[in-house]
Amino acid sequence: MSQDAISALSLKELHDGIHSGQFSVMEATDTYLDRIERLDGKLNTYITVLREQAQQQAQAIDQQIRKGELTGPLAGVPYALKDLFCTEGILTTCGSKMLSNFISPYDAHVATQLKQAGGVLLGKNNMDEFAMGSSNENSAYGVVRNPWNTNCVPGGSSGGGAAAIAARLAPMVLGTDTGGSIRQPGSFCGITGIKPTYGRISRYGMIAFASSLDQCGPMAVSAEDCALTLNVIAGFDERDSTCANEPVPDYTATLNDSVQGLRIGLPKEFFATGLDSQVAAVIERAVKEFEKLGASVKEVSLPNSHLAVPVYYVVAPAEASSNLSRFDGVRFGHRCENPKDLMDLYKRSRWEGFGEEVKRRIMVGTYALSAGYYDAYYLKAQKVRRLIKQDFVDAFKEVDVIMGPSAPTTPFKIGEKADDPVAMYLADIYTIPTSLAGLPGMTFPIGFAADGLPVGMQLIGNYFQEARMLNIAHQYQLNSDWHQQVPAQFA
Amino acid sequence: MEWETVIGLEIHAQLSTNSKIFSGSSTAYGAEPNTQASLVDLGMPGVLPVLNKKAVEMAIRLGLAINATITPRSVFARKNYFYPDLPKGYQISQFELPVVAKGHLDIELDDGSSKRIGITRAHLEEDAGKSLHEDFHGKTGIDLNRAGTPLLEIVSEPDMRSAKEAVAYMKKLHALVRYLGVCDGNMQEGSFRCDANVSVRKPGQPFGTRAEIKNLNSFRFIERAINYEVERQIELIESGGKVVQETRLYDPDKGETRSMRGKEDANDYRYFPDPDLLPVEITPADIEAVRASLPELPDAKKQRFIQTYQLGSYEAEALTASSELGDYFEAVAKGTQDAKLAANWLMGGLAALLNKHELEISASPVGTDALTQLLNRIKDNTISSTAAKDVLEAMWHGEGTVDAIIDQKGLKQISDTGAIEAMIDEIIAKNPSQVADYRSGKDKLFAFFVGQAMRASKGKANPNTVNDILKQKLEG
Numbered sequence: 001m002s003q004d005a006i007s008a009l010s011l012k013e014l015h016d017g018i019h020s021g022q023f024s025v026m027e028a029t030d031t032y033l034d035r036i037e038r039l040d041g042k043l044n045t046y047i048t049v050l051r052e053q054a055q056q057q058a059q060a061i062d063q064q065i066r067k068g069e070l071t072g073p074l075a076g077v078p079y080a081l082k083d084l085f086c087t088e089g090i091l092t093t094c095g096s097k098m099l100s101n102f103i104s105p106y107d108a109h110v111a112t113q114l115k116q117a118g119g120v121l122l123g124k125n126n127m128d129e130f131a132m133g134s135s136n137e138n139s140a141y142g143v144v145r146n147p148w149n150t151n152c153v154p155g156g157s158s159g160g161g162a163a164a165i166a167a168r169l170a171p172m173v174l175g176t177d178t179g180g181s182i183r184q185p186g187s188f189c190g191i192t193g194i195k196p197t198y199g200r201i202s203r204y205g206m207i208a209f210a211s212s213l214d215q216c217g218p219m220a221v222s223a224e225d226c227a228l229t230l231n232v233i234a235g236f237d238e239r240d241s242t243c244a245n246e247p248v249p250d251y252t253a254t255l256n257d258s259v260q261g262l263r264i265g266l267p268k269e270f271f272a273t274g275l276d277s278q279v280a281a282v283i284e285r286a287v288k289e290f291e292k293l294g295a296s297v298k299e300v301s302l303p304n305s306h307l308a309v310p311v312y313y314v315v316a317p318a319e320a321s322s323n324l325s326r327f328d329g330v331r332f333g334h335r336c337e338n339p340k341d342l343m344d345l346y347k348r349s350r351w352e353g354f355g356e357e358v359k360r361r362i363m364v365g366t367y368a369l370s371a372g373y374y375d376a377y378y379l380k381a382q383k384v385r386r387l388i389k390q391d392f393v394d395a396f397k398e399v400d401v402i403m404g405p406s407a408p409t410t411p412f413k414i415g416e417k418a419d420d421p422v423a424m425y426l427a428d429i430y431t432i433p434t435s436l437a438g439l440p441g442m443t444f445p446i447g448f449a450a451d452g453l454p455v456g457m458q459l460i461g462n463y464f465q466e467a468r469m470l471n472i473a474h475q476y477q478l479n480s481d482w483h484q485q486v487p488a489q490f491a
Numbered sequence: 492m493e494w495e496t497v498i499g500l501e502i503h504a505q506l507s508t509n510s511k512i513f514s515g516s517s518t519a520y521g522a523e524p525n526t527q528a529s530l531v532d533l534g535m536p537g538v539l540p541v542l543n544k545k546a547v548e549m550a551i552r553l554g555l556a557i558n559a560t561i562t563p564r565s566v567f568a569r570k571n572y573f574y575p576d577l578p579k580g581y582q583i584s585q586f587e588l589p590v591v592a593k594g595h596l597d598i599e600l601d602d603g604s605s606k607r608i609g610i611t612r613a614h615l616e617e618d619a620g621k622s623l624h625e626d627f628h629g630k631t632g633i634d635l636n637r638a639g640t641p642l643l644e645i646v647s648e649p650d651m652r653s654a655k656e657a658v659a660y661m662k663k664l665h666a667l668v669r670y671l672g673v674c675d676g677n678m679q680e681g682s683f684r685c686d687a688n689v690s691v692r693k694p695g696q697p698f699g700t701r702a703e704i705k706n707l708n709s710f711r712f713i714e715r716a717i718n719y720e721v722e723r724q725i726e727l728i729e730s731g732g733k734v735v736q737e738t739r740l741y742d743p744d745k746g747e748t749r750s751m752r753g754k755e756d757a758n759d760y761r762y763f764p765d766p767d768l769l770p771v772e773i774t775p776a777d778i779e780a781v782r783a784s785l786p787e788l789p790d791a792k793k794q795r796f797i798q799t800y801q802l803g804s805y806e807a808e809a810l811t812a813s814s815e816l817g818d819y820f821e822a823v824a825k826g827t828q829d830a831k832l833a834a835n836w837l838m839g840g841l842a843a844l845l846n847k848h849e850l851e852i853s854a855s856p857v858g859t860d861a862l863t864q865l866l867n868r869i870k871d872n873t874i875s876s877t878a879a880k881d882v883l884e885a886m887w888h889g890e891g892t893v894d895a896i897i898d899q900k901g902l903k904q905i906s907d908t909g910a911i912e913a914m915i916d917e918i919i920a921k922n923p924s925q926v927a928d929y930r931s932g933k934d935k936l937f938a939f940f941v942g943q944a945m946r947a948s949k950g951k952a953n954p955n956t957v958n959d960i961l962k963q964k965l966e967g
Contacts, residue, residue: 084537085537086536092536102536104535105535108537203537203539204537208767239541241767242767242768242769321571325580326536327536330633342575346573369762370761371761374761378763
């Protein structure tokens with residue numbers, strides 16, 4: 001089978017092709033390695049490409065498959081990881097100069113899961129430094145470009161992974177989402193991605209940004225591919241105390257359930273000022289498709305959602321300011337040259353190692369936790385966070401799922417918002433409320449705006465309703481081909 | 492008007508769990524640097540803490556022993572500051588909701604009265620590593636073996652009014668944690684250490700400004716450091732100065748405290764609940780399970796010793812200083828059926844040897860069986876008390892069993908009345924003038940005759956028999 005044909009396959013087709021002997025794991029791996037080599041110069045979606053290691057892994061897995069030792073759905077499937085998942089013996093930069101020399105001594109939980117499932121790690125994806133950003137312009141390893149228009153940003157912070165999927169430089173990647181870092185770049189790049197319920201997947205080995213919000217999730221072409229991946233990575237891990245000890249369903253088992261009778265809620269706050277009219281039009285069209293499939297639509301209200309962005313920009317930087325304290329130049333990571341004393345070592349190592357946005361958030365977070373300000377900022381933010389969560393609890397009394405835009409606009413131009421942090425923060429206005437509530441949220445492509453750039457639908461479910469969400473997105477994808485579109489230069 | 496001293500203590504007890512509070516690394520003391528530091532202890536990117544339930548159970552044990560409230564839902568918080576031996580840049584501790592709230596401990600004062608010291612709280616936290624300044628050619632080495640070792644910080648109310656009370660409180664708590672098996676109490680290794688908050692005031696006035704004295708790791712240092720600090724503060728105020736709130740370090744070589752950092756240099760720790768850890772939920776059933784496993788506590792044991800063995804309060808207090816000592820005493824008291832004798836020897840001869848060799852009772856080379864045999868040889872008149880001291884010393888040095896040593900050293904007491912009578916007849920015959928004096932009313936001379944008899948028998952004559960026969964013959 002030709003490389004072009006292989007790169008058009010879904011995870012299930014890849015698996016079937018390998019296991020029926022149509023092509024080898026090595027051929028599948030080389031397909032993606034060659035595409036990365038040929039095309040990634042235009043996009044910069046990878047910080048590290050593991051050509052040699054991936055080929056060795058592919059060879060070993062080919063043998064294991066031949067001997068019948070590996071049969072699982074991801075056996076032989078190539079994938080990539082956002083560069084904040086620790087990978088043993090492999091550079092793990094978190095998009096930062098601070099970790100430009102950090103070879104992780106261990107594997108993140110999800111890296112272990114995928115390794116054991118027989119996946120082939122192609123490399124590590126570019127990202128906003130320490131997952132802080134909505135455009136992937138905050139990477140110490142250069143901006144990532146949007147495959148649909150290389151003058152535009154791919155979104156962030158999992159922008160490298162999202163763009164890699166859109167350009168078919170990997171059939172599946174893992175990203176992370178703290179305030180929208182899977183959903184917003186997923187929307188910008190026209191791919192499918194899911195941020196599960198907080199606690200659904202172990203955070204062990206994910207370099208922390210904001211611990212109470214961080215959650216990892218798959219990004220792929222289709223909901224079905226996300227379901228296959230979630231089957232492997234979801235579940236309890238005793239190394240993460242916040243990981244939920246909830247049973248894991250087979251996420252593929254209910255993909256074909258009907259959406260007849262599904263009650264969809266549209267939060268009126270998500271369709272108010274700030275939403276680009278073209279994006280709104282695409283969303284409305286997709287909602288009508290669901291009505292055609294038998295769903296009912298109802299307006300709901302999330303009255304406190306306008307407070308989500310300010311709350312988030314207190315809570316997340318506060319946690320980040322503490323999480324990032326370990327990067328001090330003492331044990332690992334960047335250390336300044338010739339420190340004259342301990343204070344100088346700390347100050348210069350951190351000054352040189354961290355980028356501007358990271359420093360800004362450390363400052364904001366430190367301030368929010370300071371004596372005399374804690375009650376007014378951090379504590380108040382946590383109280384409002386509970387109100388935001390309650391809004392969702394109330395809404396889910398009336399509807400089964402909530403739909404709305406994943407992002408207020410289509411991808412913006414590189415550099416357009418780089419000097420305006422607040423404008424940049426508003427790119428996550430529709431994804432942040434879900435994150436603060438700890439609810440699962442996903443994005444899937446539903447068409448293009450007049451500028452030719454993709455628009456994503458955000459689907460929000462109740463706690464641990466990932467199976468239902470994937471089912472709903474899958475039903476849409478059975479009736480549309482938006483997710484199958486590939487940008488012309490990468491087809 | 493006299494000055495009044497006000498003292499509150501913060502005691503850090505290292506919990507005797509096998510593994511660390513948030514990782515599976517060993518907590519054993521004295522290993523090669525950084526051989527007991529896991530990825531979690533090193534604060535590697537991406538690692539997460541998992542609470543050691545044993546540490547929580549130990550905190551509950553202490554809480555119940557000090558009659559404290561156990562917090563049904565306590566919270567771990569991050570205490571943020573930069574230091575090279577603090578790998579994550581924050582210490583996981585408890586701040587607003589500690590696992591143990593309000594309790595108390597009663598101490599015995601010199602006059603025999605009892606005083607109740609309030610305990611504000613006890614919270615769980617992780618220890619930091621150690622900075623090593625030697626052998627690194629001007630650089631600092633970091634040993635993270637200790638990082639993540641579980642500590643229980645026990646904070647008292649400012650209820651103590653003298654260094655003596657502070658020491659009594661600390662000793663009492665020291666005994667308690669060892670009874671409970673939650674801390675080995677090894678002060679030299681830093682398993683049990685103390686910071687003292689000291690201030691002075693005129694009685695009836697509000698509290699004065701306090702100074703915190705750091706890292707006092709012996710009972711002697713605490714007493715000296717507090718007394719020095721109290722004098723310093725009084726002199727300062729009386730000469731028109733003002734005490735400033737600061738942290739001071741005690742220098743045991745110079746016997747003084749000196750300023751370490753002022754209030755203005757104090758860190759803003761930016762405490763906030765650790766989002767990596769869930770709140771610790773403790774149910775009434777959990778508490779009852781721990782309560783059921785508690786040993787007899789020192790106060791209860793002391794009362795029982797007074798009642799069962801008719802000991803005085805002072806003896807009972809001394810013999811319950813550790814549960815091992817109490818057990819030792821009870822074994823010997825039962826073996827000899829003579830609690831008084833057992834108590835005397837434990838607090839006398841054996842205690843002297845233990846002190847001299849700086850050993851705990853549990854490490855005594857003379858076990859309960861050996862001491863019981865020895866005391867039974869006094870009771871059955873085989874040897875005198877004086878001779879028994881020699882036997883004890885010989886047993887201590889491993890020279891053999893009680894009876895073997897008695898034989899070997901020829902210490903067997905002469906109780907044969909015939910032999911003693913003959914000896915006494917001879918003494919009476921040799922000392923006619925003393926006999927005459929005694930008989931004319933100089934009672935004090937009786938001791939002279941006893942002395943003569945003992946000398947003649949080389950100390951082996953049974954003193955009771957000597958007394959009886961002497962009395963008979965002299966009264967004659």
